[in-house]
Amino acid sequence: MSDSRPGIPADRYVERLARCREAIAARGFAALLIGVGPDLRYLTGFVGEPMERLTLLVIPDVGPVRFVVPHLEATKAAATPLVAAGAADVVPFGETDDVAARVAGLLAGPETHARSSAGSLARGPIGLSDRLWAMHVLQLQRALPGRQFEPASMALRDLRQIKDADEARLLHLAAQAADRTMDAIAAGTLVGRTEAEVGREIRGRLIDEGHDLADFAIVGSGPNGAAPHHDASDRMIAAGEPVVLDLGGTLAGYGSDTTRTIWVAGEAGIAPEPEFQRVYDVVRAAQAAATTAVKPGVRAEEVDAAARHVIAAAGYGEFFTHRVGHGIGLETHEDPYMVSGNATPLRPGMAFSVEPGIYLPGRWGVRLENIVVCTDAGADVLNRSSLDLRVVRG
Numbered sequence: 001m002s003d004s005r006p007g008i009p010a011d012r013y014v015e016r017l018a019r020c021r022e023a024i025a026a027r028g029f030a031a032l033l034i035g036v037g038p039d040l041r042y043l044t045g046f047v048g049e050p051m052e053r054l055t056l057l058v059i060p061d062v063g064p065v066r067f068v069v070p071h072l073e074a075t076k077a078a079a080t081p082l083v084a085a086g087a088a089d090v091v092p093f094g095e096t097d098d099v100a101a102r103v104a105g106l107l108a109g110p111e112t113h114a115r116s117s118a119g120s121l122a123r124g125p126i127g128l129s130d131r132l133w134a135m136h137v138l139q140l141q142r143a144l145p146g147r148q149f150e151p152a153s154m155a156l157r158d159l160r161q162i163k164d165a166d167e168a169r170l171l172h173l174a175a176q177a178a179d180r181t182m183d184a185i186a187a188g189t190l191v192g193r194t195e196a197e198v199g200r201e202i203r204g205r206l207i208d209e210g211h212d213l214a215d216f217a218i219v220g221s222g223p224n225g226a227a228p229h230h231d232a233s234d235r236m237i238a239a240g241e242p243v244v245l246d247l248g249g250t251l252a253g254y255g256s257d258t259t260r261t262i263w264v265a266g267e268a269g270i271a272p273e274p275e276f277q278r279v280y281d282v283v284r285a286a287q288a289a290a291t292t293a294v295k296p297g298v299r300a301e302e303v304d305a306a307a308r309h310v311i312a313a314a315g316y317g318e319f320f321t322h323r324v325g326h327g328i329g330l331e332t333h334e335d336p337y338m339v340s341g342n343a344t345p346l347r348p349g350m351a352f353s354v355e356p357g358i359y360l361p362g363r364w365g366v367r368l369e370n371i372v373v374c375t376d377a378g379a380d381v382l383n384r385s386s387l388d389l390r391v392v393r394g
């Protein structure tokens with residue numbers, strides 16, 4: 001492997017598995033069954049899409065860890081860092097095998113069986129990865145009658161939401177690539193192009209900047225900016241209106257997600273509407289207040305409240321219609337969520353967005369979004385493109 005390609009070193013996966021098994025023991029789980037998705041990537045380095053054939057990392061409370069995969073994926077599974085490091089064995093199955101029954105058999109293996117007959121933890125719940133398809137969940141439930149199932153996130157959440165140094169490094173790289181994309185788009189031509197054209201340019205640039213996936217490119221011009229999750233339509237961008245640009249994807253599996261709202265003045269130099277400038281300043285102040293609120297021990301909901309307070313005090317409370325942020329890592333939206341009701345205390349290593357917005361239906365919207373990592377010294381702001389209102393000619 002070349003040194004220039006960013007990624008997670010193999011020994012990190014061994015360390016994560018060890019911590020996962022501590023979490024299994026602490027929660028009293030009998031086992032975790034992890035299907036294809038972000039949890040599997042986190043634990044093994046396996047990158048893939050879920051499909052009708054079941055692939056499962058079987059992590060019992062004690063005994064060997066097995067990676068149960070269809071034959072045609074066995075080579076790929078053997079090459080994952082966790083397996084290559086000797087911390088899990090690949091168990092391939094054929095097209096006609098009853099995989100769920102095989103998995104049930106593995107869980108009833110000698111080690112766990114001896115413990116269960118002694119009335120031990122082996123009768124505890126089985127954790128299923130949150131993203132496992134219903135068809136697989138139902139097969140496993142039939143193959144393991146009488147067992148209790150819980151979301152594996154009960155054991156994995158605490159691990160995944162605290163980013164290790166390698167993950168923080170990849171989030172930094174992803175944010176920098178997104179910033180360069182944002183700056184290039186703001187410096188280019190917008191007037192006379194459709195949102196979709198600009199969206200395609202964003203996706204292309206994210207890939208050119210090293211992303212492996214350019215997931216989303218929200219281009220909300222004029223009234224479309226009032227819909228926070230508007231995609232990119234065939235609407236033509238005009239002079240004398242704002243555009244909300246919210247872009248991101250993944251770099252080496254880790255997410256970027258940043259939003260800037262710019263004013264398109266055009267050749268005629270149409271100045272921002274006074275209320276737009278006012279709303280922009282409010283959102284910027286809210287974004288700063290929420291960022292300043294980030295400290296270890298502060299509840300996630302307090303970060304939301306910090307932004308909401310600024311916006312409500314300015315009279316726009318009813319137009320800030322979403323939570324202020326979401327965790328980010330292997331998934332663009334993951335724990336912890338910065339939302340009212342989430343009393344989770346922030347801890348160093350948590351990475352999340354801070355993205356207040358004000359949306360005036362039929363007119364426009366303003367949103368500003370940075371990714372931050374909580375550190376002992378407060379928020380480490382990963383996105384560095386300017387938060388000043390950009391008034392662009394093109």
Ligand code: ZN
Pocket residue numbers: none
């Ligand atoms: Zn979103």
Ligand code: ZN
Pocket residue numbers: 246247248257258259369
């Ligand atoms: Zn976003």
Ligand code: ZN
Pocket residue numbers: 257326353355369
């Ligand atoms: Zn976001």
